[in-house]
Amino acid sequence: MRVAIVGAGVAGLSCGQALLAAGAEVHWFDKSRATAGRASAKRVFGSHVDLGAQYFTVRQLAFRQQVDLWEQQQLVAPWPAQLYCFANGHLQQSNDDIKRYVGLPAMHSPWRVGLSELAFTLNCRIQVIEYQQGWQLQAEDGRSFSGFDALVLALPPAQAAELLAQDDDLRQQVPTSLLQPCQAIALELSEPITHPATAVFVKNRPVSWLANNSDKPGRKAERQHWVLHFTPEFSQQHLTATADELSLLAQAELSLLFQQDVQVEQSVHQRWLYAIVDAEQPAPGVLISRRFPCVLTGDWCLGGRVENAWLAGQQAAKAVLHV
Ligand code: FAD
Numbered sequence: 001m002r003v004a005i006v007g008a009g010v011a012g013l014s015c016g017q018a019l020l021a022a023g024a025e026v027h028w029f030d031k032s033r034a035t036a037g038r039a040s041a042k043r044v045f046g047s048h049v050d051l052g053a054q055y056f057t058v059r060q061l062a063f064r065q066q067v068d069l070w071e072q073q074q075l076v077a078p079w080p081a082q083l084y085c086f087a088n089g090h091l092q093q094s095n096d097d098i099k100r101y102v103g104l105p106a107m108h109s110p111w112r113v114g115l116s117e118l119a120f121t122l123n124c125r126i127q128v129i130e131y132q133q134g135w136q137l138q139a140e141d142g143r144s145f146s147g148f149d150a151l152v153l154a155l156p157p158a159q160a161a162e163l164l165a166q167d168d169d170l171r172q173q174v175p176t177s178l179l180q181p182c183q184a185i186a187l188e189l190s191e192p193i194t195h196p197a198t199a200v201f202v203k204n205r206p207v208s209w210l211a212n213n214s215d216k217p218g219r220k221a222e223r224q225h226w227v228l229h230f231t232p233e234f235s236q237q238h239l240t241a242t243a244d245e246l247s248l249l250a251q252a253e254l255s256l257l258f259q260q261d262v263q264v265e266q267s268v269h270q271r272w273l274y275a276i277v278d279a280e281q282p283a284p285g286v287l288i289s290r291r292f293p294c295v296l297t298g299d300w301c302l303g304g305r306v307e308n309a310w311l312a313g314q315q316a317a318k319a320v321l322h323v
Helices: 008-022 060-070 157-161 168-172 234-236 243-258 306-322
Strands: 002-006 025-029 041-044 048-051 076-078 085-086 091-095 101-103 126-132 134-139 144-148 150-153 179-189 199-202 207-210 225-230 264-279 294-296
Touching: 002 008, 002 134, 002 144, 008 025, 008 150, 008 306, 025 144, 041 179, 041 264, 048 225, 060 076, 060 306, 126 150, 134 150, 150 306, 157 264, 179 234, 179 243, 199 243, 207 243, 225 243, 234 264, 243 264, 294 306
Parallel strands: 002 025, 002 150, 085 199, 150 294
Antiparallel strands: 041 048, 076 101, 085 091, 126 134, 134 144, 179 225, 179 264, 199 207, 207 225
16 A cells, blocks of 8 residues: 655644554655654754744653653653742742653754654645545645545644545644644844743743753753744734844743843744644544545644544554554
């Protein structure tokens, strides 16, 4: 069985790994120049900076077994963050003792280990999919790819829906507004922050999260660097904000929270249009076409987060093997 997977984030990679283990031939397509999607990292400030997923947690046994294996292979490590909360003008240590993991040395490290480069076509945005005996995919740049028995769309729901022109029934099941945006920025600081907090959940401010990325295992650098995430509401209202504008605001937020004059050497910005699942909306589960050998997967199918992306990928692989 030849399977095309559009989207090489955690869900697409997890799905493909399971299909390969079951003997299928798998090829991934992704519009980015690297894999891991929202769980990828940028190589800046002499380190790996996680601008998307900050850490992941483990709740289900199947993921636990996988994470234990990665930990033995030193592809992931626990991150014993000094976690604080900032609310009503007060910074307080959190009593949340959930174990948090990070990829080592970068968030993207574990997901595609052992996979051949040849199995990936990157920098390739799929624009049209068509089924006639087998699947044919057309990329934005005119390239086309054919001869696939099954197709997995491991994409944010709005991006999956764009491809479903031939399958109205499936398209109507896709909750296109499920993912909210996030403006993210990383700041390299001239002087370190002296407060012991290394990660803060923030309430009622433009930012919702900040973390000392250089505190994570494997990410030490000459200078401290911090990652800040703006809230979905702020990000939606300021989708066109520039890196400089966000950097100034982030610097002011750090100074306010830590009551310390913070100076920035450099910053890196990432705008995620489809970032975080809206917890108010129900998760639809992995979606399977009734007309074609096609399965939709992604974190959003099971409620968001890295763990659910990985689990949704495994579920999609099972569905593919039965379509
Ligand atoms: P994605 O990672 O979005 O993968 C989809 C892939 O599809 C992408 O690589 C994209 O390039 C590709 N693509 C899209 N359209 C096309 C197309 N037409 N053709 C080809 N390729 C296409 N989770 C946690 O557990 N803990 C956290 O701390 C956490 N923090 C987060 C913070 C931010 C700012 C963000 C953005 C996410 C965070 N998450 C966190 C969520 C976590 O990153 C996701 O749940 C997970 O990475 C989603 O994986 P996925 O494979 O479902 O989707």
